[in-house]
Structure formats: C-alpha cells, structure tokens
Amino acid sequence: MSNHALNGYNPTELLICTAARLMADNTTAFIGTGIPMLAASLAQKMHAPNLVTIFEFGGTGAILDKLPLAVGGESTFHRAIAASGICDIVETAQRGFIEYGFLGGAQIDPFGNLNSTVIGDHDHPKVRLPGSGGANDVGSHCWQTIAIMRHDKRRFVRTVDFITTPGYLSGPGAREAAGLPPGTGPYRVVTNLGVLGYHPESKRMQLLATQPGVSVEEVTENTSFQLLIASHIESNPLPTAEELRILREEVDKDHLYI
Amino acid sequence: MEVISSGIGPMIQPLDINAFREWNRAKPKALLDKRMTEADAVSRFIHDGDYIGTELYGTVRCPMSLVNEIVRQGVKDLRIAGQGVLELDMLLAAGLVKALDITYIGLEVYGVSNCLRREVESGRVETCVEWSNAAIAWRFKAAAMGVPFIPVRSMLGTDTLKYSAAKVVECPFTGDPICLLPALILDVGLIHVHRADKYGNAQIDGISGFAAELARASKTLIISTEQIVDTEEFRCHPDRTIIPYYLVDAVVEAPFGSHPGEMCYLYERDEEHIKMWVNASKDIDATQAYLDKYIYGVKDHREYLDLIGRERLESLKNVLQGVSDEQSCP
Numbered sequence: 001m002s003n004h005a006l007n008g009y010n011p012t013e014l015l016i017c018t019a020a021r022l023m024a025d026n027t028t029a030f031i032g033t034g035i036p037m038l039a040a041s042l043a044q045k046m047h048a049p050n051l052v053t054i055f056e057f058g059g060t061g062a063i064l065d066k067l068p069l070a071v072g073g074e075s076t077f078h079r080a081i082a083a084s085g086i087c088d089i090v091e092t093a094q095r096g097f098i099e100y101g102f103l104g105g106a107q108i109d110p111f112g113n114l115n116s117t118v119i120g121d122h123d124h125p126k127v128r129l130p131g132s133g134g135a136n137d138v139g140s141h142c143w144q145t146i147a148i149m150r151h152d153k154r155r156f157v158r159t160v161d162f163i164t165t166p167g168y169l170s171g172p173g174a175r176e177a178a179g180l181p182p183g184t185g186p187y188r189v190v191t192n193l194g195v196l197g198y199h200p201e202s203k204r205m206q207l208l209a210t211q212p213g214v215s216v217e218e219v220t221e222n223t224s225f226q227l228l229i230a231s232h233i234e235s236n237p238l239p240t241a242e243e244l245r246i247l248r249e250e251v252d253k254d255h256l257y258i
Numbered sequence: 259m260e261v262i263s264s265g266i267g268p269m270i271q272p273l274d275i276n277a278f279r280e281w282n283r284a285k286p287k288a289l290l291d292k293r294m295t296e297a298d299a300v301s302r303f304i305h306d307g308d309y310i311g312t313e314l315y316g317t318v319r320c321p322m323s324l325v326n327e328i329v330r331q332g333v334k335d336l337r338i339a340g341q342g343v344l345e346l347d348m349l350l351a352a353g354l355v356k357a358l359d360i361t362y363i364g365l366e367v368y369g370v371s372n373c374l375r376r377e378v379e380s381g382r383v384e385t386c387v388e389w390s391n392a393a394i395a396w397r398f399k400a401a402a403m404g405v406p407f408i409p410v411r412s413m414l415g416t417d418t419l420k421y422s423a424a425k426v427v428e429c430p431f432t433g434d435p436i437c438l439l440p441a442l443i444l445d446v447g448l449i450h451v452h453r454a455d456k457y458g459n460a461q462i463d464g465i466s467g468f469a470a471e472l473a474r475a476s477k478t479l480i481i482s483t484e485q486i487v488d489t490e491e492f493r494c495h496p497d498r499t500i501i502p503y504y505l506v507d508a509v510v511e512a513p514f515g516s517h518p519g520e521m522c523y524l525y526e527r528d529e530e531h532i533k534m535w536v537n538a539s540k541d542i543d544a545t546q547a548y549l550d551k552y553i554y555g556v557k558d559h560r561e562y563l564d565l566i567g568r569e570r571l572e573s574l575k576n577v578l579q580g581v582s583d584e585q586s587c588p
Contacts, residue, residue, distance in 0.1 A: 033366050056391060057314065058465030069367050069529075070343075072318035074522040077465055085466040087399055090392035094411055113416075117388060122421055128378040128386075130364030130371065131340070132418050136390035140412045163417040178415030179426065179435030256367065 009239050011150070011192040012258050013247060014211060016042060017239040019102070019148050019190045028052045029100040030093060030138050033071050034257070035148050036102035040064055041251045046243065054098060056134040058084045067252055071134070090134070093141035096181070101142030103135050107160040108147055110204045110225045111174075112167025112186030114139065115160035122162060132164045139165035140180055144187035151191035156223040168203035193219045195236065199228050209234035259430050265422035267387035270337050270357045271309040271442060275406045278443050281477050285504060291456045292509045296327035296559055299480045299508035304328060307356075308445040309337040311398075311476070314467035316343025317366065317519040317527050321450040321482045323512040323559035325349065330553055339442065340386075341394055343371075344519060344535065348553070350377045351545050357385040359442070361394045365536055372539040388421040389413070389439075395468040397442035402474030407438045447476030449501070450515050452524070454483035458506025459492045459499055464522035466500055473501045482512040484524060512559055514571055525574040531566070 009017075012035070019039035023029055025048035031040050040053050041064035052061050055068075059076035060083075068075035077083040092098060105114035106129055116135055120126030139145050145167075149155055167186045169175055176182050185203075189196040195209040206228030207219055212235070220227050239247075252258050294302075304310065312321055325345040328336075329352045340346060340360035347363075349355050350373035363374045377383045389397070390412045400408035413419040414426065414437050429436045449469050454460040460481055462469055473479055481501065486509070492499055515521075518528035518535070538544040556562045563571065 055465075057318070057467045069527065070315075070317045070520075071366075072314050072465060072467060073520060073527070074464065077522075083465045085470065086392060086395045086468050087471060090395075090412070117418070122386075122388075122417070124381075125379060127370075128375050130362045130374070131360045131388060132390045133341075133362030133364075134391040136416060136418050137392040137412050140390075140414065163415075165418075166415045169415045175415065177435075179411065179437070180414050181411060 009244055010258065013244060014239060015148055015190060015192055016247060016258070017243045018195060018211070018236060019146065020046065020243070022146060022188060022190065023048050023051050023100070026050050027100060028054055028098045029102065030054045030056070030098050030142050032102055032104065032134065032138065034104060037064070037068050038247070038251055038257055039102070041067060042243065042247055045246050045250060054089060054092070056089050056137070057086050058089060060084065060089070067256065069256070090137045090141065093137065096143070098142045099144060101138035101145040103138055103145055103147050103165060104149060105135070105147060105165065107155055107157050108149060108189065109157055109160045109167070111169060111171060112147065112189070112198060112205060113160050113163045113169065114147060114165040114167065115162045117162040117164045119161055135165040139167070141184065143184055145185065146188045146190060147186065148190045151193040151219070151222050153222055153224045156225065158225045168198065172201065172203050193222060204228055206230050207233060209236050211236050212238045259427045262426045262428060262435055265419055265424045267421050267423045268385060269423045269440060270359060270385060270387060273406060273440055273443065275404065275441060278401065278477070279404065287504050289457050289503065292458050292506060293456050293486065294508050294510060296323050296482070296510050296512070297331070299510050300324065300327045300331050300333065303478050303480060303507060304333050304446050306333055307335045307337070308333070310446045310448065311339035311444045311472055312342060312345050312448045313469050313472045315341055316345045316347065317532065318516070319450055319462070319467070319521055320345050320516050320519045321448040322517060322519060323515040323562070324448050324480060324482050324510065326553050326559070326562065329354065329549065339394055339444065341391060344532070347371055347373045347535070347539060350374055350383070351539065351549060353377070353382060355383050358383055359387045359389055359394065361389045361391045368536045373545065376542070387423055388418045390418060393422070393424070393439050394442070395471055397439050398468060398471035398475035400439060400441035401443045402471050405441065407440050409436045409438055411437065413437050442475060444472070444476040446478045446480065447472050448480050449473060450482045450512070451501070452483070452521070453485045453487045453491070454481050454509050455487055455489045455492060455503070456509060457489065457503035458501070458509050459489065459503045460501035460506070461498045462500050470500050473505050476505070478507045479505050480508040480510065481506050482510040482515045484513055484515060484521060486511050514563055515559070517563070517566065517571070525571070528570070528574055
C-alpha cells in the first residue's frame with residue numbers, strides 16, 4: 001500500500017473511484033451497504049447524474065447528497081422518485097429491471113461465488129458472519145453483479161467455505177441448471193490491486209486491469225487460485241484530483257469510510 | 259410437482275395456514291382502546307419460547323423501546339426472524355435467543371456483530387437456518403397472502419438454500435427449477451410507526467421496509483408509535499393506512515422509540531450512542547455494563563429517555579432532508 005500513500009490516496013479511496021467509473025449514467029444499480037454507497041454518490045456527482053440508485057428496503061432513485069450509513073436510512077430515499085419496500089425492490093430485480101448489483105463478501109472463488117455467512121463449518125463455525133442479507137437476492141436477480149473486495153489470499157480462495165451468493169456456481173451452465181435467470185451473473189471484481197472479469201467460455205475469473213503501480217505478479221501472488229490473465233492488461237489511471245476532491249469534500253466529508 | 263432438492267434446515271416455526279385463518283377469524287374486530295405500556299404489552303403477549311419478529315431494523319424505525327422491555331423482563335428461549343442490527347444485538351447480548359431464521363445480523367458500517375459471534379460460536383444459539391433478506395420478507399408475504407408457500411428465484415444453487423428450509427421443485431408451468439419458500443407466521447410481530455390511533459390503525463412515512471407483510475403475518479401484533487393521533491386522521495387519509503387496527507393487539511406510545519436508531523423526517527440516528535454500543539459489545543463485561551445501565555437500570559422507556567438526556571434527543575431532531583426539505587419540495 002505504500003505507493004498508494006505516496007501518490008496521495010488510500011486503498012479505500014482507490015476502490016471507490018474504480019467502482020464509481022463502472023456506474024454508467026441512466027442505468028439501474030442495486031446499492032449495498034458501505035463502499036457501493038460512496039461509489040454511487042461519487043458517480044452521480046461526476047459522470048452519472050441520473051444513475052438510478054436502488055436500495056433494498058425501498059429507496060429508488062435517491063440523490064445521494066448525504067452519505068447513507070444504513071441501507072434503510074433516510075438518505076437512501078432523499079429526493080428519490082419512490083419510497084416503497086423490500087418486496088417491491090427485489091421483485092423489480094426478479095423481473096429483470098435492475099442492471100447492476102454491487103456486493104461485498106469475506107471470500108470469493110474463481111467462479112465469483114461469494115461467502116458472507118460463516119468461516120468454517122456452518123453448524124460449528126469458526127467465525128459467524130452476518131449472513132446473506134440482500135446479497136443472495138442481488139446475485140440471483142441483477143443482470144451483472146460487481147463485487148468490491150480487498151485483495152488478499154484469505155479472501156481470494158479456491159473454494160469458499162459457504163456459497164452465500166451465487167456466482168457462476170460450478171461453472172458454465174450451472175446457474176441456468178439451478179434455475180437462476182439466464183444471462184445473469186458476475187461481471188466484475190474491483191479490488192485494491194486490479195479489476196477482474198470472467199472468461200466468456202470457462203466463466204473463470206481473469207485479470208483485466210491492474211491498479212496504478214501494481215504488477216500482474218502482485219495480483220497473482222495475492223490470489224489463492226490460478227488466475228486467468230487477459231491477453232491485454234489495462235493499467236488503471238490514477239484517481240483524478242477532481243474525484244478525490246469530491247470524495248473527500250462532498251461524498252464523505254466526515255471521513256466515516258475513507 | 260417433483261421436489262428436486264430440500265434445504266436441511268428445520269422449520270423452527272411450524273406452519274399451519276388453516277389454524278392461522280381460525281386465529282384471524284377470532285381476533286376482535288371491535289374498535290377497542292389498545293393503548294398500554296411497553297411493560298404491559300410484553301408481559302401480556304410475549305412468552306418464553308415464542309417466535310417473534312421485528313421491523314424495520316436496528317438503526318432504522320425499529321421498536322427499540324419494546325425490545326428493551328423484552329430484555330428487561332428476560333423473556334427467554336426466543337425463536338427469531340433474524341433481520342437486524344441493534345435490536346437483535348440486545349436480545350443476543352442478554353442471552354435470550356434460542357433459534358434464528360437468519361438473513362442478516364450485523365452492525366452495517368461497523369462490521370460483524372460481536373454478540374452474534376459469541377452466541378452462535380458458543381452454541382448458545384442452537385439453530386441458525388439461513389435465508390436471503392427478500393426470502394424472509396417473501397415468507398411473510400406468503401403468510402399475508404394466506405398461502406403455504408411462495409415461488410421465487412432467490413437462493414437457487416447456493417448453500418444459503420442448502421441450510422434453509424426451502425425446497426426446489428420443477429415448475430409445473432415452465433419445467434424450470436424454482437425455489438419454494440414456506441410461509442412464516444409469527445407468534446408476535448413488533449413494528450414501530452410514525453403515528454397510530456388508540457385502536458391500532460397505523461401510518462408509516464418514507465420507505466415501508468416489510469411492515470405491511472410482517473403485520474399481516476403476525477398472530478399477535480404490537481405497535482409502538484412516535485405519536486398517538488385521532489382516528490379522524492385515518493378516516494381523512496385512508497390511502498395512508500399501512501396497518502389496519504384489527505391486525506393490532508397493543509398500541510404503545512413511544513416517542514424516540516427507535517433511539518438510538520433513526521426515524522425518517524423526525525430524528526437522525528444517534529451516532530455517538532451507536533458507537534458506544536459497538537465498542538461495549540466487543541467485551542462481555544462492557545456488554546453487561548451497557549445492559550445494566552441502559553436497560554436493567556431504568557424502569558421504562560421514559561426513564562431511558564431521561565438517561566439519554568433531553569438535550570441530546572433535541573439535537574437529533576435536526577433533520578434537513580426528504581419531505582422536510584422545504585426549499586426544494588414546495
């Protein structure tokens with residue numbers, strides 16, 4: 001992380017800026033707690049003023065002037081276009097209206113399956129984590145899910161201890177065979193080391209871009225499984241001064257996350 | 259319909275949809291004054307071993323004054339629909355939870371719940387049955403519809419389904435696998451609202467979470483409310499009624515009833531207090547000290563509010579958003 005510090009931003013700020021760039025204007029995005037909220041707020045203030053933010057307990061189309069601390073908090077329906085409830089929101093996702101879903105997790109595997117339930121055995125867990133929450137719903141119904149994670153070997157594992165949220169499950173065709181909507185699935189993983197996608201045929205995770213100052217080797221060394229490497233690896237641009245200014249002065253001015 | 263697979267989790271609340279109909283038929287439809295204190299509502303309606311559920315969740319429009327009273331009275335061996343933050347933390351901290359239909363229990367921005375970890379990892383919570391957030395809400399919706407299950411496309415293919423009590427069947431119309439969620443009927447539901455009349459008619463401002471579904475899935479429903487208003491308020495605006503009175507068994511007036519959580523358009527969350535709890539919850543002695551001071555050490559919600567202090571509460575009323583933003587919303 002030292003080169004991040006030297007360049008004047010921290011890993012969390014980098015994650016937020018990278019995720020924000022993936023949020024396109026005039027699209028629907030299911031926003032989970034934490035970093036996705038900051039990224040959505042930054043995206044609205046930069047390039048995506050009509051990013052339709054969707055929060056699981058009922059907020060649709062909020063203008064994120066104030067940073068939400070909870071997915072049901074007042075900020076999630078501030079100047080929104082609708083304030084409904086969780087059934088309406090997830091049913092909207094279930095019938096195909098929500099393009100992007102943003103997620104986190106404690107572990108991710110090569111097929112993008114996510115664990116946020118337990119470390120260890122379910123009935124005698126080493127660590128009991130919060131559980132699915134809305135994550136399983138987002139990963140089941142949104143067209144394209146984007147995971148935002150810190151990148152290290154404990155988190156990028158060969159096999160997750162528990163599949164809380166479906167990625168490509170056991171590989172090509174597995175989602176459809178399980179009954180999940182065709183054409184849905186993991187799209188990107190944004191980390192402090194790079195941006196990853198999935199091979200179109202094998203559905204295995206592959207490196208697409210490295211973060212500033214990060215080598216391909218650094219990414220593979222911090223991944224517990226064999227990572228596919230795209231034929232051309234992009235080098236992500238640095239967070240711009242404008243992105244950092246908006247992030248620090250407007251999005252999270254109380255520095256609750258960054 | 260062929261069952262393709264079944265979750266291995268138990269039904270920790272048995273399902274009897276016909277008994278639910280009989281129960282609902284017997285509920286009084288007369289306009290009765292149901293106002294009572296937290297202490298009366300909890301002692302009359304919540305018993306050891308009951309299956310309960312709360313709405314919305316710990317830092318947002320949550321019936322904290324009712325939950326604190328459950329802790330104060332030590333109602334134990336509870337089975338709970340587990341979607342929560344501070345409210346379920348309190349019940350877990352006090353060791354009152356025996357089994358969970360769990361979707362999310364955590365501290366949101368402040369991470370994993372220390373109380374959940376202690377209670378589950380030690381085995382004191384004996385059973386955790388897994389669900390997604392929408393799955394729990396849809397289970398209430400099925401009960402609200404008066405049907406035994408609801409088909410959905412969540413949870414398919416995952417361990418969340420494997421450790422749930424859901425079933426996957428071949429859809430009789432499309433032939434595709436689909437997940438069936440069993441209806442969830444609560445012994446007691448607890449909901450905090452913006453305003454209610456003495457009979458139990460209730461309005462909620464802002465997002466409605468899963469209040470409509472949970473209210474209709476509850477055999478017994480306890481409402482706490484920021485304010486008691488005249489029934490005329492409902493007769494003039496019937497479209498605003500989210501909970502009609504005949505669903506309700508108790509109406510508890512509880513200003514700042516969601517503290518330290520927020521109540522949209524009325525007060526913000528009390529960040530200092532929440533942080534204090536998060537820190538206290540990391541250590542067993544500090545957890546006990548918190549419960550001693552803020553729950554066991556006060557007689558009721560009024561004394562709790564006195565302890566928090568009028569000045570602090572007033573400072574939380576400083577709300578600048580949403581419909582209260584008069585400049586942008588004429």
